[in-house]
Amino acid sequence: MIPHLLTDLLAGIAEQADPERTTPLEPVAPTGNAAHGDYQWNFAFRLAKARKQNPRAVAESLVGQLVHPLIQRAEVMGPGFINLTFDDEVLARLIGEQAATPRLGLPQVGAGKTVVIDYSSPNVAKRMHIGHMRSTHIGNALYRLHLAAGYRTIGDNHIGDWGTQFGKLIVAWRTWRDDAGYAADPIGELERLYVKFGEEVRPLNKDGPADPPDVAAGKQELVAAARAETLKLQKGDPDNMALWQQFMDVSMGEFNAVYARMGVRFDVTMGESAYRDLTDGVVERLKRDGIAEASEGAWIVRFEEPSLKNSPVIVQKRDGASNYTTTDLAAMQYRVEHWRPDRIIIVTDMRQQLVFNQLFSIARRTGVTAELVHAWFGMLVLPEGAMSTRAGNIIRLVDLFDEAVSRARAIVDARELAKPPDAPRLPDVERAVIAEAVGMGAIRYADLSQHPQTDVTFSWDKMLAFEGNTAPYLLYSYARCVTLLARAGETPDPGAIHLGHPLERELALSILRTPEAALAALTNSRPNLLADHCYDLSNRINRVYHDLPVLTGGDARASRLGLLDCARRALGTGLDWLGLTVIDRM
Numbered sequence: 001m002i003p004h005l006l007t008d009l010l011a012g013i014a015e016q017a018d019p020e021r022t023t024p025l026e027p028v029a030p031t032g033n034a035a036h037g038d039y040q041w042n043f044a045f046r047l048a049k050a051r052k053q054n055p056r057a058v059a060e061s062l063v064g065q066l067v068h069p070l071i072q073r074a075e076v077m078g079p080g081f082i083n084l085t086f087d088d089e090v091l092a093r094l095i096g097e098q099a100a101t102p103r104l105g106l107p108q109v110g111a112g113k114t115v116v117i118d119y120s121s122p123n124v125a126k127r128m129h130i131g132h133m134r135s136t137h138i139g140n141a142l143y144r145l146h147l148a149a150g151y152r153t154i155g156d157n158h159i160g161d162w163g164t165q166f167g168k169l170i171v172a173w174r175t176w177r178d179d180a181g182y183a184a185d186p187i188g189e190l191e192r193l194y195v196k197f198g199e200e201v202r203p204l205n206k207d208g209p210a211d212p213p214d215v216a217a218g219k220q221e222l223v224a225a226a227r228a229e230t231l232k233l234q235k236g237d238p239d240n241m242a243l244w245q246q247f248m249d250v251s252m253g254e255f256n257a258v259y260a261r262m263g264v265r266f267d268v269t270m271g272e273s274a275y276r277d278l279t280d281g282v283v284e285r286l287k288r289d290g291i292a293e294a295s296e297g298a299w300i301v302r303f304e305e306p307s308l309k310n311s312p313v314i315v316q317k318r319d320g321a322s323n324y325t326t327t328d329l330a331a332m333q334y335r336v337e338h339w340r341p342d343r344i345i346i347v348t349d350m351r352q353q354l355v356f357n358q359l360f361s362i363a364r365r366t367g368v369t370a371e372l373v374h375a376w377f378g379m380l381v382l383p384e385g386a387m388s389t390r391a392g393n394i395i396r397l398v399d400l401f402d403e404a405v406s407r408a409r410a411i412v413d414a415r416e417l418a419k420p421p422d423a424p425r426l427p428d429v430e431r432a433v434i435a436e437a438v439g440m441g442a443i444r445y446a447d448l449s450q451h452p453q454t455d456v457t458f459s460w461d462k463m464l465a466f467e468g469n470t471a472p473y474l475l476y477s478y479a480r481c482v483t484l485l486a487r488a489g490e491t492p493d494p495g496a497i498h499l500g501h502p503l504e505r506e507l508a509l510s511i512l513r514t515p516e517a518a519l520a521a522l523t524n525s526r527p528n529l530l531a532d533h534c535y536d537l538s539n540r541i542n543r544v545y546h547d548l549p550v551l552t553g554g555d556a557r558a559s560r561l562g563l564l565d566c567a568r569r570a571l572g573t574g575l576d577w578l579g580l581t582v583i584d585r586m
């Protein structure tokens with residue numbers, strides 16, 4: 001990785017200029033503009049600020065020391081930027097080295113370290129819906145990146161499998177169950193029952209007059225019954241436990257089918273129920289250590305931090321029951337004891353920021369030293385009329401996926417139809433494979449290519465377009481390289497790469513930047529930093545493909561084939577880290 005190659009040199013220069021090391025060392029970063037060289041070093045600004053000197057003068061005093069085989073030219077620009085232009089031959093050699101290294105030579109920053117990534121984590125009782133999607137996409141991309149960077153990576157699906165929804169489901173099951181319906185479609189029947197319970201207890205007219213007394217009483221009774229069944233379950237009642245197990249089996253079967261389709265696999269699935277015997281001990285310890293205090297019959301934790309000062313959290317309710325936070329404290333304790341992680345990442349939507357700020361603060365006080373990250377994300381917005389929803393139903397993930405794939409299939413078919421009459425057509429099975437990769441990839445990429453901490457608005461037309469920062473465009477760029485290399489009919493040789501043309505050079509720099517982008521995505525919990533890079537790489541691939549002759553490139557042919565093969569590899573790896581499936585023909 002380019003910044004790493006220069007670390008020793010820069011550290012030496014900084015050491016000389018700043019023996020007390022008052023100013024933190026800064027790595028080089030891409031300029032993004034060929035007129036400013038390839039990479040830039042902005043250390044002079046920091047040093048000048050610390051010393052109250054002119055940054056330009058400081059830069060001038062440093063630039064002469066930037067002597068390295070990679071650096072062909074170093075010059076001061078503007079108020080104190082140091083711009084570096086790299087040597088073409090060294091760049092070409094680095095690409096060859098990258099091609100020969102597993103995982104593009106991604107620095108193994110996780111070697112010897114363990115990370116737990118808690119993601120997806122739906123609440124059991126109904127089918128997976130679009131509310132579960134972003135956590136699954138983002139969490140899985142972070143999972144893949146950590147794995148590639150050498151971490152021992154534990155993906156944990158912290159499903160909500162111990163909550164009040166089971167009491168409701170048990171009451172609904174005993175009251176309204178349709179046995180034939182259940183036999184035909186178990187998860188469908190459970191979902192119907194859950195929805196029915198909600199409808200039965202909902203006020204007749206939300207904003208209008210109150211329900212008549214007899215109706216209201218009936219609803220109260222249902223709610224009370226559900227609460228009683230939840231309590232019985234949590235106390236281990238055998239009948240309710242058996243029903244719970246049955247509902248869990250049905251739900252997990254459904255979830256696992258969705259995960260398989262998404263290319264997601266967890267190392268452990270430890271839901272809330274897994275910690276049910278640990279929560280009392282957690283509360284006891286908090287009491288013993290003076291972290292929890294009694295308040296109106298309940299036990300709470302107060303915070304010193306200004307942002308949490310007004311938000312104490314309950315860890316044990318008046319009736320002795322634990323809650324979401326207690327369960328998460330137990331999960332934290334379990335993870336620390338069993339896996340000794342260096343980092344724990346929990347991926348949920350933005351609405352849980354307070355909950356995790358509280359949790360992490362308590363965890364610190366109990367002595368947890370692991371780095372704790374709440375990777376939160378914004379909401380997913382579907383444009384009006386994006387899906388034909390059955391009235392009153394939330395959008396199911398399978399339906400969203402099917403819709404994307406069928407739209408992708410229509411596009412693939414239309415493209416086939418538009419080919420000249422005598423051109424060979426892709427066989428039906430292959431079109432189906434392409435449609436699945438493009439449709440699923442389009443949804444995933446539309447999600448991951450946005451800054452996670454913003455709301456994402458889905459548009460079918462935008463995500464399925466073959467132009468712009470979309471999955472079809474990126475997958476097509478990849479497939480185009482594969483097809484071209486197949487037509488060339490020779491084994492591409494990275495050793496033949498020679499950067500004679502500016503477009504080749506830009507592509508080379510982009511290829512080399514891939515590990516940097518991946519590490520930035522990992523460090524900042526922002527897969528979009530890698531997505532942006534994959535888009536840049538695709539643009540540069542297409543420039544070379546369109547503007548320069550490759551197969552008919554004469555002397556440059558072998559070099560361009562080698563370069564495009566390395567680009568294909570970098571793009572394919574980047575897309576794999578994001579969780580997209582590449583295809584060889586489109």
Ligand code: ARG
Nearest residue numbers: 118121122123158159160348
């Ligand atoms: N089940 C929760 C929900 O659907 C998310 C759980 C996230 N992980 C955790 N350790 N609390 O909102």
